[in-house]
Amino acid sequence: MKNSKKYFLRFIAVIFFLGVFLFFSACGLYLFERAEQSKMIESIPDAFVYVFLTMFTVGYSDVSSISIGGKYLSMIVAIIGHLIGLACMIGIILSTFRLGKVLRRIKAKTNI
Amino acid sequence: MLNDVNDEYTGLRKKLYEIIEGPVVSGIIQLLILASAVAFVLETEFTEYKESIFDPIDWTFLAIFTVEYLLRIYTAPDRKAFIFSFFGIVDLLAILPALVLIPGFQILRVLRFLRIFRIFKATRFVLAVDRMIEALAEVKRELLALVILCSLFVYLAACGIYVFEKDVQPDKFGSIPDAMWWAIVSLTTIGYGDVYPMTPGGKIFTALVALVGVGLIAIPSGLLASVLTEARVEEKLQDEENGEEDEK
Known part of the structure; x- marks a missing residue:
């Protein structure tokens, strides 16, 4: 398998995981908020927006009445978002820029 | 010697197994899972159409997934191994909540989308991700x-x-x-x-x-x-x- 293709697939895999995680968190949040009869999150698409804004640490305060379960879920989403969303995506993209330089440095060292 | 185990495993079952595990059927099933996820999400937004549109759609998906699960059991080379494998259990969880008809557990339909992980059975994904x-x-x-x-x-x-x-x-x-x-x-x-x-x-x-x-x-x-x-x-x-x- 070609390397470039491999990295593309890897990127897709991370986005895929994020997507699935987003979906399940949104469903969970909807469940918590529905139990609380909240007016802020009335459907799963609303919950999607909330979870997305949390995961990418935007955090507009337009949705703020969150149940206790919802709060704990948002904490988890925030931390996972930091780790998978930012770290893995940045790691995969960053490696593309740094690869050539690092390789050249290693080769220069081993040749001498 | 190896053939002893599989000796009944020929003909129709084997052909069906190859079709079900093949790329075409797998792709269609993945699309159906995605479609059912979209329907599930939209249902909560357009609650007024729940009974007229979303319920029939949901039953159709359920029927398809049930048939698929039964076919997978029928065609699997080793039935017990399939039923207790990770994907076997996920497949069962996907249809169980709706089949037993516990109204409060409708939300458990969300388990159905765990099946999307089947996509990682594709070897190129495995190769890309394992390092x-x-x-x-x-x-x-x-x-x-x-x-x-x-x-x-x-x-x-x-x-x-x-x-x-x-x-x-x-x-x-x-x-x-x-x-x-x-x-x-x-x-x-x-x-x-x-x-x-x-x-x-x-x-x-x-x-x-x-x-x-x-x-x-x-x-x-x-x-x-x-x-x-x-x-x-x-x-x-x-x-x-x-x-x-x-x-x-």
Whole structure:
């Protein structure tokens, strides 16, 4: 398998995981908020927006009445978002820029 | 000798097995799972169409997935192994809540979408991801240490802000778990703005905690990013040693 293709697939895999995680968190949040009869999150698409804004640490305060379960879920989403969303995506993209330089440095060292 | 086990396993069953596990049927099933996820989400938005549109759609998906599950059991080379395998159990979980018809458990339909992970059975995905997972497993210990450090910091920040704010805002900083909500929201730089300090002491404390904490919480992300870069360099070096010329 070609390397470039491999990295593309890897990127897709991370986005895929994020997507699935987003979906399940949104469903969970909807469940918590529905139990609380909240007016802020009335459907799963609303919950999607909330979870997305949390995961990418935007955090507009337009949705703020969150149940206790919802709060704990948002904490988890925030931390996972930091780790998978930012770290893995940045790691995969960053490696593309740094690869050539690092390789050249290693080769220069081993040749001498 | 090997043939002894499989000797009944010929003809129709084998053909069906190859069709079901083949790329065409797998692709269609993946699309159906996605479609059912979209329908599930939209149902909560357009509640007025629930009975006229979404319920029939849901029953159709359920019927398709049930038939598919039964076919998979029927055609599997080793039935017991399939039923108790990871994907076998996920497939069963996907149809079970709807089949037993417990109304309160309708939301468990969400389990159906676990089946989307079947996509990772494709070998090219496995090849692409396994080095990445290996690299992540390498830093397990460092990651654990950092997580403990971060939790400790969150805990200390929550205790600190509780001391400053509990008298002025007893509804928002009334307990340390409440204060922890503030700590996580601030330190991950989300900042919903539903809870914020009001006393001068609390404000100064927040500024200090944010200065130190935001960097601290970002360290695990940096670690993961660097480890993925390292993994890629190693892979590239290995490929060059093997004399493979790709990616120009």
